[in-house]
Amino acid sequence: MSVNAELQNVTAKLSVKNVSKTFDSAQGKVEALKDVSLAVGEGEFVCLVGPSGCGKSTLLNLVAGLEKPDCGQILVEDSPVTGPGRDRMVMFQEHALFPWLDVMGNVLFGLKLKPNLTDPERREVAKFYLHLVGLEKFERASIHELSGGMRQRVALARSLAPNPRILLMDETFGALDALTREQLYGEIQLIWEKRKKTILFVTHNIREAVCLGDRVVLFSPHPGRIVKTFDIELPRPRDINDPALTSHASEITSFLKNQFGRAVSE
């Protein structure tokens, strides 16, 4: 496979059909998800929002194939998800980079598991993505030398490198300071437009969701299910401080407050 073929934009539609998932906990059985259905189009950016314990992260793990649903089905294009796969990469809240590898080594990790590529091709692909996230000068750096924002950029490059069709982001920017986060909102939108990935983005920050998503899907807890979906039709790239965006966000927030009778953490 040539590098150009490897770097082609690929995307996929995702459908979640009547998925339920129950966990055993100290308090007995917890219904993390109950009969959840969701269709995500090719190249769509969908944000899952809800209070903690509403099952949004569980849904992400199910799509990632890290856990299995009790019933229901998850389809990528038309094939069911049976386990983790390179077509769906995950970015976690903590960067989850490997400290024993340098930046380049981390980005290469997934690529090395990809057959049909020579090592020089893999390096070229890795460099492409490091360039995309603006860290081409740091390929030899150790992870601990990087700032929080840079680490998440490396994690993004690492997730993009095997060229997944779907990118799953689990509160990816949650642990960053506000300034770095705002910067990354711009970058992720740019990269999403360039690479045409389908993105499923979990967050509890409503403004963040409105800023990034084509659609914001609202979850409610106990049992976890989808209560409402908001289409966000604001022009891109969006700025989190845009008043129009803020009004969308407050609309969703007040819906949430009415729904649950309590404020949801911003």
Place this chain on the structure above:
Amino acid sequence: MKFSNYKRWTVSIATFCVLIAVWEIAVRKYGLFEYILPPPSDVAGYIWNSTIDGTLPAAIWVTIKRLLMGYAIGLGIGIPVGMLCSRFNFFKDTVGLLALGLQALPSVCWVPLAIMWFGQEESAMLFVVVMGTVWSMILATEHGVKNIPPIYLRAARTMGSSGMHTWIKVILPAAFPSILGGMKQGWAFAWRSLMAAEIYVTILTGFGLGQLLHYGRELMEMNQVIGVMCVVIMIGLVVDKVMFSPLEAHLRKKWGISKD
């Protein structure tokens, strides 16, 4: 940075020079502890002469060979068994428990048993060194693997890693800081137990440093006793600098872990 390093070295070296000089003068000039504590020049003389006649290098070689072989066997058994213990409860509840118990046993306690089982042979010494190493290696590896942040494994799985690939490329490197701690501890146990064993029993197949020390005492050759002790110290320091320091420096650089 450079300058302060230089300064610290100077201070260290000067301190030792003064100490040695005081010791030398105390014995030579004032005849203090003449019979029980030879002056440094006598000790140096012993080291020099026995190096020339070959007894000291031969003993060093015998001891180091025992140590390295036993240590390598200990690592070779301890790391895989530790991995098994971390992965399967069956191993944890059997070998793991045994390791926990035997790790508390000073490894010199194995010497009488080793002599009865293997006789005054090389294998008895190897056995003692292995016993000193293997239990702490098992425990350190198990502990290291158990304490890997689960997120590393999840990330690896999503990228398509599984089975042996995960063990070699993720679990072992992630557990390495803990394994290195076990290696240091295992080394210290092995070194101490081997010295004790060599002093305690004469091994007919080879004359190690411990035996030189023992016969130094028997013959009241105090310069030999102290000379061999100096050599033992030097070996310990060299091993630390050659084997462990680079690994620790590597860890510090990569992981940003500082133990200083």
